[in-house]
Amino acid sequence: MTEAPVWIVCRQCGVRLYRKRFEQELQVCRECGHHARLDAFQRIDQLLDQGSAGEMDFGTPAGDPLGFTDRMAYPDRLAAARAATGLCDAAVSVRGTIEGRPVILLVMDFAFLGGSLGASVGDLVVGAADAARQERIPLIVVTASGGARMQEGVLALMQMARTSQALAELDEAGVLTITIVTDPTFGGVAASFATQTDVIIAEPGARMGFAGKRVIEQTIGKRLPADFQTASSLMEHGLIDDVVPRVRLRTVLSRLLSLTDPPSGGDVLLPVTPPDRLGEPETSDPWQMVRRARELERPTTLDYIHHMYDGFKELHGDRVSGDCPAMIAGFGHLAGRPVGIIGQQKGHDAAELARRNFGMASPAGYRKAARLMALAEKLRIPIITLIDTPGAYPGVEAEANGQMNAIAASLRLMSGLRVPLIAVLTGEGGSGGALALALADRVLALEHAVYSVISPEGCASILWRSQDAAPTAARALKVTPSDLLRLGIVDDMVPEPPGGAQRDHARAAEILRARLTAALDELTPWDSDALVRGRRARFARFGAQPVKKEVSL
Template sequence: GGNPLGFPGYEEKLAKLQRETGLEEAVVCGTARIGGHLCAVAAMDTRFLMASMGRVVGEQITTLFETATARRLPVVLFAASGGARMQEGILSLMQMAKTAAAVGRHTSAGLLYISVMTDPTTGGVTASFASLGDLLLSEPGTLIGFAGRRVIEGTISQDLPEGFQRAKFLQEHGFLDAIVPRARLRDTLAKLLSWHRPEVKSTVLPAGRYPDAEQAGLVHTGSECLRIIREKGRPVFQDYLPMVFEDSMELHGDRCFRDDESVWGGIALLGGRPVTVIGQQKGRTLEENVRTQFGMPHPEGYRKALRLMKQAEKFGRPVICFVDTPGAFCGIEAEERGQGEAIAKNLMEMMALKVPVISVVIGEGGSGGALAIAAGDRLAMLSNAIYSVISPRGFASLLWKDPAREAEAADTARITASDLHRFGVCDVVIPEPAEGAQQDPEQVAARIRSYLLAELDALLTVDTDRLLQERYARFRRI
């Protein structure tokens, strides 16, 4: 590394720290096994000049990623830093671009990078390799930011809020997948590494098929379905998640603005196979519904969903979406942040995803807000679910200027699963008990699981070109 600026006392300081810490520099790199999974590992140590990044640290991080790319290894990096190393001036700054480029090559090779941010992770390290992981984890309370608190307060003369730049703040604003206490970190990393092994295959055979909803005599009118899906106690996505999948981990944030709680996104196991799951969330209580905007996503909810779908594509994971929304959130803030653009982008990108995409409407399928996670290879609906161009109340208001005619609108608009099956929009109607899924949630979940296992086994035998051609043709013929 040397002393490129001839900074007074710098070499002596380095030698002193090397004697005191036993470290050569501020980062240690190598390979290790976590839960039996071989990976390239780096750990930064703030005892050495606050783990600031100079030429040596930049070179070590770059070499780590180059080696991992050549050996096709995942990278797990424990970041901690005060930022750029001032004693090395502009050469320190250039390490940001150098390390980011090396991460980019590793990413382009389709390899996994898990970044674990520990306290503190700031400055040029935050603004380069530490923020570029496929998965961004942090320990609770970690300070994460680009500009330091004193710099911000001194520049803009503004008091900063409690918790500013701490891990929870970052997660709420969309920039962390998960906050993991140190005691759980090893198990979490082992799980994530196991879910990204390229050889992972399904280990469970599909369950038996089930009767067609119409044959079972479970067809209701639109107004009857509307009543049933509004029944208190009807299962929502959070209820189905642990019943349909063996295990799951939520991943937060759109990496742009916020984590939208009306959209759950993450990785789950289905028959031993990792899949990416997107679920529109309604609450079970008024408090939960307020937090999830009654299942109406903001643009950041759709952008989170798309981010995770693109991640699924990188790692060859199928995508499974659960639709249950009265529609996309409509409000000033949603329009300011580009609600229309977010939905449009999802539709275009989903049509080009090189992995199977299956959607299941479990309650309401409200307009473009539903379609934005339902443009895939297969669409199933629970037998009492509805899917419509606009809510029945909106339909009645627009066409008849009388929202009280909502029930009549539900019958007129042909919004039931049976209707959509006849139109060729819905592939399969999954039967519920006559008065709704709340009568036997476990049975309904088992039927959803059976459907998903069978369809995935079929879709995963289809080559990518044919998959995309058939997906395009599916919508082209409507």
């Protein structure tokens, strides 16, 4: 037995660190932020509430189904790994709590034969998933793996199939699943349960991919950038939800786990006093309304979320191609209940507008929105959408990436989504890019919002052959909330504070929150079949016959 050294050296920056403090700081280098590799026991210790860990399941010792020998016989390799790590194989599962909420935690350990996936690890993943499903407890997997275990041959490959089945059953059962990607996560683990979960979080610097960087470099004969397959790059490509430093993991996990809390009955909502003026908007000229709806001072989606939501957690990426900054998607609590929220994000200044692409979402944005809707459906959580966009982004890349398909897919998804959907036009409701979030059970419009098939300028230049006719086009298109109410397009107009929402964001959000809470009360609890029937009836009305106002649920 030797004493642990007092000092250790950071593997990334080489600085000397005082070991005790390094451990207190969760083995993250205070100089460069490098997240050192943890063993399974350290990881469990860091993630679970102190004293909450139950008995650990180390799994069944792997056999040697192929009688495999490389430079060493497989059973000897296993024996050496067991002696070195104190584990039975490359994973452990354990029950415990995170900030008081029960979880089943499956932790992989790279020190055991490179965290490779064989039958024993497969057993542990399937066992943890089955327990999570039967007891309806969220499953968290912490991944670290080089891929499938070669010594078990094609039987190792089958672990990808059986773990995928177990995760699919968790989806069917509506049980929340979360991955924490740690460095490195590759091959068969990355291409199965690691990326099949509802929310994928990576530690800073963690690398994840299917093929390893060196293999790719050899194949294509090119050097790849230093950040290839790292957490920040995965994020940029829309493949993970977030990069979360170790010190914040428990907080983020706790927020996500709170989505499965039973409704708390909510904070005590003070009755919202009606604004001084109700009824007809103060500006009734449609063109003025259009201009007002576009004012930069109006609250954005993030402003409304900030004022209305508790514990908001934004999720990122479409898991296919990117993360669209013009589309916000996430979950939080609205008046004590978990509610998903999706909306286009503009900005208050030139810099944010440019960064958010003026609220014009790409296909990746609509796919992110659809992913969140599907997740809300799985977790039986209602969704609110906030619509404020000049339109879906008209660009070459957006077309090539299937803007039309992304919008169409969103419409089809919403038409059958088995949870309540409430859409709010908060500013500019620009055409198909707006409707892609508005096929909802209730459609509300803020007092100074507009909704149109085309921008008045666009309509004017096509039909009047002059952009100068935009004010005339705005009047002809019937875009204002009172028009929309009359046409049955919106169900309710949400008043704004005197002078408009831009004058008082907090007050505007307070009024909206009260309306949304009332709408949610109307729609919950729900029978999914009736909900979908009612939503379809709502939009089926818009035929050539005059619109009937009645909608029955």
